[in-house]
Amino acid sequence: MFGEMGNTGAAFPIMLLCQSLEDSTKHQKFLLIAYGDGCDIISFETRGPANTADKQIDSLKNHLKSKNILTNYEIFARWRDIWQQDDAARRPSPNSPSVTAMWREEEKNLRFHGVRCEHCQYIQYPPQQVCVNCRSRGKGTPVPLSRRTGSVFTYSMDYIAGTTDTPLVIAVVDFDGGGRVLCMLTDREIDEVKVGMPVEMSFRKLRVVNGIHNYYWKAIPRRFDTT
Numbered sequence: 001m002f003g004e005m006g007n008t009g010a011a012f013p014i015m016l017l018c019q020s021l022e023d024s025t026k027h028q029k030f031l032l033i034a035y036g037d038g039c040d041i042i043s044f045e046t047r048g049p050a051n052t053a054d055k056q057i058d059s060l061k062n063h064l065k066s067k068n069i070l071t072n073y074e075i076f077a078r079w080r081d082i083w084q085q086d087d088a089a090r091r092p093s094p095n096s097p098s099v100t101a102m103w104r105e106e107e108k109n110l111r112f113h114g115v116r117c118e119h120c121q122y123i124q125y126p127p128q129q130v131c132v133n134c135r136s137r138g139k140g141t142p143v144p145l146s147r148r149t150g151s152v153f154t155y156s157m158d159y160i161a162g163t164t165d166t167p168l169v170i171a172v173v174d175f176d177g178g179g180r181v182l183c184m185l186t187d188r189e190i191d192e193v194k195v196g197m198p199v200e201m202s203f204r205k206l207r208v209v210n211g212i213h214n215y216y217w218k219a220i221p222r223r224f225d226t227t
């Protein structure tokens with residue numbers, strides 16, 4: 001795996017473990033040793049084979065299989081801030097994220113939970129106290145949306161947003177089984193973006209401001225047909 005994707009740093013030992021677990025069978029013994037700034041040793045024995053559903057969709061193997069090869073070093077250098085570019089758009093720097101707000105909105109932003117109305121079953125995101133469909137009040141039932149597939153309802157392309165990956169594609173995604181979200185569309189070829197395009201969700205780093213890492217969900221082209 002090192003030869004295929006390089007050293008991912010602190011995440012690397014856990015990624016190696018995940019890859020090994022994907023091919024594991026019953027009663028296999030594992031020993032994971034990670035050293036660097038201190039040392040961690042984990043030892044355990046598997047009780048059964050890995051979950052086959054996860055194997056197909058979220059496996060490390062499939063993530064590697066669906067990778068995109070960058071066509072030139074310039075793109076890599078720009079994305080990694082190795083090569084600083086003078087943006088055409090001179091936008092003010094984003095405000096520092098509120099850690100308190102991030103903690104308060106964890107369900108919505110990190111777990112990516114919408115809510116299902118208890119009266120009409122309508123799913124909405126972000127969670128609201130009032131259903132936009134039947135206007136009844138109530139907290140509703142949390143619905144995880146992160147693993148749902150969906151399709152692009154509509155989109156726009158912004159060529160002056162000042163992003164590293166121009167244009168910035170903003171899409172409205174309709175989830176299979178209900179729910180709609182407005183989010184960025186990434187890992188895409190511009191020519192393939194169209195209404196009805198099948199997508200899935202991916203957890204990504206949005207920005208780092210004042211040392212605070214800000215993560216959120218983005219839509220990506222669906223990597224495998226899961227139907």
Ligand SMILES: [Zn+2]
Binds near residue numbers: 117121131
């Ligand atoms: Zn309702």
